[in-house]
Amino acid sequence: MELTTIQKKVISxxxxxxxxxxxxxxxxxxxxxxxxxxxxRNQDRFPPDFMFELTAEEIAGxxxxxxxxxxxxxxxxxxFAFTEQGVAMLSSVLKSQKALQVNIMIMRAFVLMRQYxxxxxxxxxxxxxxxxxxxxxxxxxxxxxxxxxxxxxPARKQIGFKPDD
Numbered sequence: 001m002e003l004t005t006i007q008k009k010v011i012s013x014x015x016x017x018x019x020x021x022x023x024x025x026x027x028x029x030x031x032x033x034x035x036x037x038x039x040x041r042n043q044d045r046f047p048p049d050f051m052f053e054l055t056a057e058e059i060a061g062x063x064x065x066x067x068x069x070x071x072x073x074x075x076x077x078x079x080f081a082f083t084e085q086g087v088a089m090l091s092s093v094l095k096s097q098k099a100l101q102v103n104i105m106i107m108r109a110f111v112l113m114r115q116y117x118x119x120x121x122x123x124x125x126x127x128x129x130x131x132x133x134x135x136x137x138x139x140x141x142x143x144x145x146x147x148x149x150x151x152x153x154p155a156r157k158q159i160g161f162k163p164d165d
Contacts, residue, residue, distance in 0.1 A: 006027070006105055006106055006109040007109050007112070007113060009023040009027075010109065010110070010113060011062075013054070013058060013081050014052070014058075014081075016081075016083050017083070017084070017110065017113065018081040018082055018083055018086075019081070019082050019087060019106070020054075020079045020080070020081055020082075021035055021036060021039075021079050021080040021081075021082070022079060024082060024087065024090065027102045027106070028090075028094055028098060028102050029098055030094065032077070033077075035090075035094070036077070036080060038090075038093045038094055039051065039080060039090075039093065041093075042093050045089050045092065045093065046086055046089060049083060049085065050082065050083055050085045050086035050089055051080055051081065051082050051083070051086040051089075052080070052081055053078050053079070053080055053081075054078055054079050054080075054081055059078070059079070084107070084110045087103065087106050087107070087110075088103065088107065090103065091103040
């Protein structure tokens with residue numbers, strides 16, 4: 001299993017990067033209902049910042065964004081969404097060698113994604129700095145071009161017949 005495969009399964013919901021229960025179940029090679037059952041038996045290990053149940057609106061949004069093909073794909077069950085901490089907690093609930101190996105891969109994927117976000121923020125900051133610097137330089141160039149194209153004309157004394165004289 002590759003990190004890119006796991007990264008594709010991470011989605012953004014409620015401002016968090018999460019993985020859905022059926023995706024995790026497939027990675028752990030267990031049935032979704034068994035994963036949910038283990039979570040429900042250990043509800044105290046999964047506070048709202050570790051795991052939450054999706055709303056009907058969120059499910060409809062996932063269908064419209066092609067995250068899932070249709071509502072019927074879920075089989076009538078409302079999916080759980082697990083944050084990075086929730087995925088880590090799953091390893092203590094699903095006590096198998098496969099769960100341990102998959103958790104390590106998932107944690108690496110989350111760390112890699114966090115690094116991408118950090119690198120993106122640094123790059124964005126540098127681009128904004130360059131843009132500000134270039135705008136200042138181009139402002140000077142525009143002023144020079146305007147001056148050359150339309151130089152200021154000194155007031156000239158009118159010559160010729162003056163009726164007031």
